[in-house]
Amino acid sequence: MIVEMKQVxxxxxxxxALDHFDLEIQKGDVYGLLGPNGSGKSTAIHSMLALLKFEKGEVNLFGEPMKPNRYDLKARVGFVPQEVSVADELTVGENVDYFCGLYIKDKNERKRLVQEAIDFVGLEKFRKFRPQKLSGGLKRRLNIACGIAHKPELIFFDEPTVAVDPQSRNNILEGIKRLNEEGATIIYTTHYMEEVEQLCNTITIMDKGRALITGSNEELKKSVGIGDKVRIQDMSLSAEEQELLRGNRLVQQYDYKEGTLDVMLDKDAKVLHFLNLLEDHDIGYGEMFIESGSLNDVFLEITGRELRDHV
Ligand SMILES: Nc1ncnc2c1ncn2[C@@H]1O[C@H](COP(=O)(O)OP(=O)(O)O)[C@@H](O)[C@H]1O
Ligand SMILES: [Mg+2]
Structure with a gap:
């Protein structure tokens, strides 16, 4: 286990801010912490990194107790904080060199690593710029270069895509995938469910300092019974047909008004089964929209609140 938090x-x-919080991250994971603003994601990360003191519980990194003075463990970790934290008086290149220099003392090696990190985030053209001259998205990319230049095995990204342009956002998400492919274990926090659905193999949904549920995207939806959603417009159903659909075991939630049918299928049902049902009963249908259940549905199911409200 690369990271272990027990009852923090x-x-x-x-x-x-953290209420008996447990977490287990395995080597090679892209692990997502998903939760609304204020749910405790940053506090969890700062606890893992021993950047704050907590009242109870324990944190192990690479199987060893993490403490503020464990520089040996810190050298194996990269941290990209939520608030961009770079030095305004240094250029892009100097910033990356400074952060890399905290861990890499050999000058030649560092030169190579700094160059690699700058290329990795696509900031070569801006190497001599000071951070104030960069857009929000480019600043984020600089923040990332500073966190990863020393080639850490374990990298923490705390909401790295908030308030960035779509191009930088894609650059960041692709970069994280590449880092993982190259062997790094990733911890990624966000309140955007689409990002963890795309990126993460394991997800913990957080709320009010607690880990509500953990699993893969598919497992989370299955475990709370979220199935695919089907919407069909311009549909005219007889009372009898309505009754038949409402009561069918494939259908978990049913709504029909003004010619629009919305159903959520049972978690194990396939859309094809539902189409067969319509055809078996000669129920005509026109344009159909299919949507997979989302992690918002999972959050809603557990908490009764929308993850989406918290933009
Ligand atoms: N330094 C602090 N002092 C007081 N309260 C804090 C501090 N940092 C965070 N909090 C509170 O702790 C809770 C969790 O915050 P945080 O970990 O930043 O959540 P998230 O990162 O999920 O948005 C929030 O209610 C926040 O207001
Ligand atoms: Mg945060």
Missing amino acids: VKRYNELV
Whole structure:
């Protein structure tokens, strides 16, 4: 196990930011922490990195207890914080060199690594620029270069795509995939469910400092019974047909109004089964829209609130 958090409790006065929080991350994972703003994602990351003190529980990195003075463990870790933290008086190149230099003392090796990191995030053209001259997206990319230049085995990304343009966003997500393919274990926090659905092999959904549920995207949907959604417009159903569809075992949720049929299928049902059902009963249908259940549905099912509200 690369990261292990056991029953961690972190309080800010009255507020419980982490409430007996458990986490296990395996080598090679792209592990997603998904939760609304204020759910405790950054607090969890700062606890894993021993950047803050917590009241109870333990954190192990690479199988060893993580403590503020474990520089040997820190050297194996990269951290890309939520707030861009680079030095304004240094250029792009100097910033990356500075952060890399915290771990890599050999000058020639560092030169090579800094160049690699700058190329990796596509900032070569901006090497001599100071951070104020960069757009939000490019600043994020600089922040990432600073966090990864020393080739860490384990990399923490805390909401790296918030407020960036689509091009930088794609660059960041693709870059993270590549880092993982090259062997790094990744921890990724976000409140965007689409990103963890795309990127992460294991996901923990958080709320109010607690880990609500953990699994792959598919497992999470299955475990709370979220099935595919089908919408058919311009449909005219007789009372009898409505009754038949509403009561069918393939159909978990049913809604029919003003000629639009919305159903959520049973978690194990295939859309094809539903089409067969319509055809078997000679129910005509026109244009159909199919949507997989989302992690928002999972969150809604567990908490009764929308993940999406918290943009
Ligand atoms: N330094 C702090 N002092 C007081 N409260 C804090 C501090 N940092 C975070 N919090 C509170 O702890 C909770 C979790 O915050 P955080 O870990 O930043 O959530 P997230 O990263 O998921 O948005 C929030 O309610 C936040 O307001
Ligand atoms: Mg945060």
